[in-house]
Amino acid sequence: MKFIRIIGGTLPLFIGLTSVAAAQDRREVTEPVVPSACTTLHAEKFVADDRKLSDADESKPDTRLIQAALDHCAQGKAVELAASPGKNAFMSGPLQVPDGVTLLIGKGVTLYASRNPADYDYLSARGVCGTSEATERKFGEAAAAPEGLRSISGPSKPMGCQALISIIDAKNAAVMGEGTIDGGGDMQLIGRDYSWWQMARKAEPGNKKYYSVKLIVARNADGLVLYGITLHNSPNYHVTVNNTNGFTAWGVHLQTPTVAHTDARNTDGIDPGSSTNITIAHSWIDNEDDNIAIKTGVTHMSVLHNHFYSGHGMSIGSETYSGVSNLLVDDLVEDHTTSGIRIKSNVTRGGPVHDLVYQNICMRDVQVPIAISPYYNNGTIDQFFDPGFKGTRIPDYKAITLRNISVMTPGDVLIAGADESHRTAVSLENVTIAGIQPALVHIKLADITHARSNIPFGGQPADLKFVPASVPAPATPYSCEGKFLPMR
Template identity: 60%
Template sequence: MISRWKDVPVGVAAMCAGVFILMSLSAAAQDTRQVTEPKIPESCVQLPAQLRAMNNLLAPADESKLDTERIQHALDTCKPGMAVELKPASGNNAFLSGPLEMRTGVTLLVDEGVTLFGSRDAKLYEMKGEGVTPGLCGTIATGIPTVFPAPQRQLKTRGGCRPFISVMDAKDVGIMGNGVIDGRGYAKILGKDYSWWEMARKAEPQNQRYFTPRMIVASHADGLTLYRITLHNSTNYHVSVNNTDGFTAWDVHLQTPTTKGMDARNTDGIDPGSSTNITIAHSWIDNGDDNIAIKTGVTHMSVLDNHFYDGHGMSIGSETYTGDSNLLVDGLTEDHTTSGIRIKSNVTRGGLVHDLVYQNICMKDVANPIAISPYYTNQTTEGFVDPKYVGDRIPDYKAITIRNVLDTTPGNVLLAGLDDAHTTEIMLDGVRVEGITPAQVHGRFATVALGPRGTNLDFSGTTIKVIPFKGVAGGETGFGCDGRFVPMQ
């Protein structure tokens, strides 16, 4: 149910009467499938490694020794329900490939001790087809205005890079194993004096468009499963999934950059869009942008028992113009992310976002523990004032529940709607940010209903409307973060 919070809305009346039932809301706000731990299928073929990486690096002489053809042939001929297995052999531990295309029912299985490296040759990733401009992959576009917030859908140029691994119109695909897929975003592009990541950063000051492969891109890929796989050093987004019903990421280990101190711009972790029935569970994400970014058109998604490290947090947006709904985030630990719970959009790309439940979340050293904002300006963290963009895609945030959240260090909180007609509506129950001051709490055009355990956030310096809990207030939640902060795995 989406309330518009006029006078005393139904949801708030229930809360104030002490009969707000979180269990029913949680049951609705999640993947509707019965998701269990995936199983690795039997192999249709075992491909032995023919290259040897030392210290996770390939020798320059190996750059021409591509495994693309034999891996793709195996994927094309494998029986559905079985796996193409990449295995170590005779001391060799590496494969080198250009773009690969998955087939229906087939799993790519990367064994422990094996790394599948992406080629540094931009020409291999070039998009093909009628009307495509050649030679764009690995370059920054010139003469194309992309000043934010102008949406990139207005751009006319066609071309760029294909993904490293594509799952297009292919169902029940798996990418599994205890091995590694490494995009080598740190490495110089062949024939260039810059790496993929250096190109991305060079394009940032003028917000120029640049062309780089994503690691895994899926569309119309119902039943896609990532299981136990490790993803390293993607050149851009790691996992992008669209137009898909049923996507599971379970025990995925995602780290970019693997060498701390390196700069890996726009290396989002897992980004679903225009999809339904999604579960991301028991995974570890440490990367150079949003750990998870839910794009527009996502419904019925569960994010369960995950650990985030470097990155921009648990995000929705910035595109929300076709709406997002029915999200459950439960059991999340965030350690040094820039944001914790983050919803970001603006009037050029916003829409209705509703029925979200965030619960049992631990944070530390998070700059913005909660940031619910219609003020997105393409920055790492949200500003606290309206940038006055002009547009008709209005962010509207409703029916958001945040429960049992503990941040052990102080940070800024922003709860904002756009205007009186688009107020943000949120319930806080057992939400605590240790050491936070009233000056660190920001917001306007928002209504906060307090659950029985309330919050230590002080809204007195804002224009946020606070509706106290009118039932029997609860005591301590019993929720704590002891033992929750563990090293990246």
């Protein structure tokens, strides 16, 4: 048997390998290496034992100290944050990582995000960050969408909130280390009677505007690397990457919330958009929203050897208007996510999605293991009917292969096309779902190549078409022995 080298391992050369090889990061990606330090900053003020810094402590941030070190660091080197006797934490407002520089969070060290919302304001819009249409404080009017605002689309102006860490117009920058970055989304803000997450949740009815903080934002950041870092409790999305050629996330440990029964909102894990040549590998994501959400304009992406826990699964969308293509998801374990393989859009924001390969995937306690939907209605779980939206950006899903998928518990399957001119085309190869019943299968306007799957398609509507090449045969469940592991 022949093999093709894939990041972190090998894959057997099956029939159809050409499509697998095309649907992935085109770079030769290997495990990143931590650079040597240009300078080491030792913690002098804070201890991270209970995650709480006093209001007085919040007036003594390390922002200027860390930023000055980053600005004066030579390319190819790292600014290391290290513990000292009795001190193991730093606290900062927004930081910018420049060309070729690594921010290295040392083992046992926590970098806390400032709880003062004013620290994240742009100079042109003071007093906006940390407000919403649903809070009693005066809400800052925005001319267009700020970086931290979820509910408005369109060109951004310097309004709203800066990210804690920004990599903008900087190549080969990185965030690495065995330490932790904690966004404090659950903690009460300075000068407010609510936390970031409470503000976001209060704004949810009516989809009201609010200004919040993301943990890491990258744009025009070719060669970006996240390696080994632990990310906790982001106020909003943890990582967004846009307009970037070459992004690697390897060994990222992302857990939110870290305090049981805390209500987090809009805390996506890793969201790439308008980018190419992306690899997310050997990572652990537990975050109560999309574990990974691929946004519009992404091509040639590999998602390899990852574990997902609470969250909305391996998602594409909801914006796909400029297209998503050439994706390989291999060796993924999803443990009690709401969805498993999820492609979500609708006629107001859809577009072409094609050449996707999902293989060697294990799931358990997943409500909707397969959701390929043109019906997205802002819900956590995809509805099984057309909401009747009107629009001209029609989702069009083609050349989607699901291979060696084992789901250990019953769950729904949704495979739907938007209309007769935009039918969804899916190939199922050795897909098994334990306890699957006809009532759990929702198919409409779909062309399915069906080989070795236990999904019962009997009784589906007449607009379901089996491709002539279909060869139904008994499935042999892909082995998930030893795959389900505790979150790390």
